[in-house]
Amino acid sequence: xxxxxxxxxETPFGSTPAFHTAFAELYPRLVSYARRYGxxxxxxxxxxxxxxxxxxxxxxxxxxxxxxxxxxxxxxxERRPMKNQNLSLEVVLEPGHAGSAAFEQVLNQEVRERMKLxxxxxxxxxxxxxxxxxxxxxxxxxxxxxxxTVKTRIHRAKAQLREQLNPPSAGGVHVLV
Amino acid sequence: MSWSDPDRRFEPxxxxxxxxxxxxxxxxxxxxxxxxxxxxxxxxxxxLRREAERRRRTYPFRRRPSWQxxxxxxxxxxxxxxxxxxxxxxxxxxxxxxxxxxxxxxADMQRVASEAAASQAELARERATREQVQQQLVLANAKLxxxxxxxxxxxxxxxxxxxxxxxRVKAGH
Numbered sequence: 249x250x251x252x253x254x255x256x257x258e259t260p261f262g263s264t265p266a267f268h269t270a271f272a273e274l275y276p277r278l279v280s281y282a283r284r285y286g287x288x289x290x291x292x293x294x295x296x297x298x299x300x301x302x303x304x305x306x307x308x309x310x311x312x313x314x315x316x317x318x319x320x321x322x323x324x325x326e327r328r329p330m331k332n333q334n335l336s337l338e339v340v341l342e343p344g345h346a347g348s349a350a351f352e353q354v355l356n357q358e359v360r361e362r363m364k365l366x367x368x369x370x371x372x373x374x375x376x377x378x379x380x381x382x383x384x385x386x387x388x389x390x391x392x393x394x395x396x397t398v399k400t401r402i403h404r405a406k407a408q409l410r411e412q413l414n415p416p417s418a419g420g421v422h423v424l425v
Numbered sequence: 426m427s428w429s430d431p432d433r434r435f436e437p438x439x440x441x442x443x444x445x446x447x448x449x450x451x452x453x454x455x456x457x458x459x460x461x462x463x464x465x466x467x468x469x470x471x472x473l474r475r476e477a478e479r480r481r482r483t484y485p486f487r488r489r490p491s492w493q494x495x496x497x498x499x500x501x502x503x504x505x506x507x508x509x510x511x512x513x514x515x516x517x518x519x520x521x522x523x524x525x526x527x528x529x530x531x532a533d534m535q536r537v538a539s540e541a542a543a544s545q546a547e548l549a550r551e552r553a554t555r556e557q558v559q560q561q562l563v564l565a566n567a568k569l570x571x572x573x574x575x576x577x578x579x580x581x582x583x584x585x586x587x588x589x590x591x592x593r594v595k596a597g598h
Contacts, residue, residue: 272466
């Protein structure tokens with residue numbers, strides 16, 4: 249019995265080559281995302297997320313957001329006995345923990361320092377928006393918050409970044425406005 | 426971007442501009458080019474797809490609409506309420522019937538009592554009339570100074586020893 253209806257694509261990402269390309273792009277990101285939550289086995293969590301996505305019979309509207317949301321849930325569930333679900337980037341912000349060489353290349357020391365100074369709530373939305381490259385709607389699905397809240401958090405993160413670059417004690421000299 | 430996500434393909438220009446602005450603020454370098462799927466990654470992707478297929482066949486996701494769960498949760502209460510309601514209605518019907526019977530009996534008893542009272546009143550009236558007639562008769566006799574006359578009715582002689590008994594009957598007017 250073929251569970252796929254004739255009109256549906258082969259995979260949630262379309263054809264098989266498109267799925268392979270998306271997998272190659274997303275898998276390392278999801279592994280690093282799971283590691284960021286302190287998961288002990290981030291690779292297993294990322295793979296499980298892909299299996300859960302493809303196991304679903306009904307169409308998933310935003311497969312990328314679904315994968316990130318599943319990884320987040322699985323990683324948090326793994327951490328639950330520790331009663332520490334505080335969202336944090338400290339793990340991945342340490343050099344050598346970004347998950348892949350590409351992330352190591354992107355996250356230089358300066359970026360890490362700037363990210364560290366942001367409040368964890370804003371850092372979460374900023375990370376997903378800028379580093380992961382997700383859309384506002386996808387982030388709202390992953391974090392289970394309204395899109396307006398995501399935008400607000402991103403704009404507040406932006407304001408905090410500007411304050412870092414242009415502190416009030418700088419004597420009125422504005423570098424970036 | 427190759428991911429088949431509509432929000433990704435049709436992202437508003439202001440969001441794209443905001444992202445590039447934030448990248449500049451953070452000092453992020455340009456995102457690395459998308460990696461080509463290596464044979465290892467391709468094999469892993471296919472393995473995961475096969476695992477998903479196997480699970481789908483083995484443990485199919487059951488569609489459990491929330492209304493079914495709600496119905497299952499509410500059903501005992503509905504049945505209990507329905508049963509209690511039916512029992513209450515039956516009890517009310519029975520109570521109505523009993524109260525109707527009691528009212529009917531009350532009405533019957535009142536009717537009988539009123540009939541008895543009417544009969545007693547009639548009897549008393551007749552007795553009073555008879556007394557009045559008797560008194561009038563006594564008064565009339567006294568006025569005439571006559572003893573009340575008696576009618577002597579001869580009794581046939583019995584076969585046994587001869588009797589001198591006679592039956593005295595009060596004479597009528």
